[in-house]
Amino acid sequence: MTSGLPRLAILALAALTLPLASAPAAAQPSPLVAAARASGVVGERFDGYLGYSGAASGALRSQVYSINIRRRALYSSLAVRRSVTPQDVAIATACQLMSRVAVGEAYLLPDGAWRRRGAGQPAPRPDYCG
Amino acid sequence: MMIRTLRYLAPVAAAVLLPALTACISVKTPDKPIEINLNVVIRQEVLVRLQRDVDQLIQQNPDAFPATPKPPGSM
Numbered sequence: 001m002t003s004g005l006p007r008l009a010i011l012a013l014a015a016l017t018l019p020l021a022s023a024p025a026a027a028q029p030s031p032l033v034a035a036a037r038a039s040g041v042v043g044e045r046f047d048g049y050l051g052y053s054g055a056a057s058g059a060l061r062s063q064v065y066s067i068n069i070r071r072r073a074l075y076s077s078l079a080v081r082r083s084v085t086p087q088d089v090a091i092a093t094a095c096q097l098m099s100r101v102a103v104g105e106a107y108l109l110p111d112g113a114w115r116r117r118g119a120g121q122p123a124p125r126p127d128y129c130g
Numbered sequence: 131m132m133i134r135t136l137r138y139l140a141p142v143a144a145a146v147l148l149p150a151l152t153a154c155i156s157v158k159t160p161d162k163p164i165e166i167n168l169n170v171v172i173r174q175e176v177l178v179r180l181q182r183d184v185d186q187l188i189q190q191n192p193d194a195f196p197a198t199p200k201p202p203g204s205m
Contacts, residue, residue, distance in 0.1 A: 092180040
């Protein structure tokens with residue numbers, strides 16, 4: 001019973017430090033989204049945002065949604081700094097992201113069709129990307 | 131006298147207040163996914179000007195642009 005108080009103190013300390021320790025983990029790329037990308041369920045869209053080529057769970061959708069919200073904020077702030085529209089930044093970013101699509105990953109081009117990069121195929125390069 | 135007046139007024143008050151309570155704003159969440167604008171209009175000059183900024187944007191924000199484990203162009 002004498003160890004009750006120190007144990008409580010340790011628990012309180014652990015409770016205080018746990019959120020601090022887990023905070024950087026929240027900024028890490030989500031393994032759920034990473035797995036969905038690798039399997040071609042989630043992919044890059046030509047408009048600079050992530051999309052789904054197939055059925056996605058609610059948890060996956062909410063994580064993709066928050067990534068897209070973050071992207072929109074980034075596009076908007078860069079657009080203001082460079083006096084262009086957020087859509088300009090988004091499309092320019094999409095051109096870069098398309099060139100990084102790995103084998104097996106899905107992508108959406110302006111024709112509205114989802115495709116997957118097959119083995120031996122080059123990364124997608126829309127003509128307007130120059 | 132007072133109580134009797136109240137008894138007559140109660141239904142009237144209810145008739146006035148109830149519609150006011152039910153006339154709340156209802157926000158419906160869209161059940162359709164966000165529509166994708168298929169028109170890509172971007173000037174080459176803008177694209178070229180943004181290229182370096184965009185590279186930085188992607189590299190400095192891995193939370194928004196998760197890097198793929200395999201390097202691009204690999205088989």
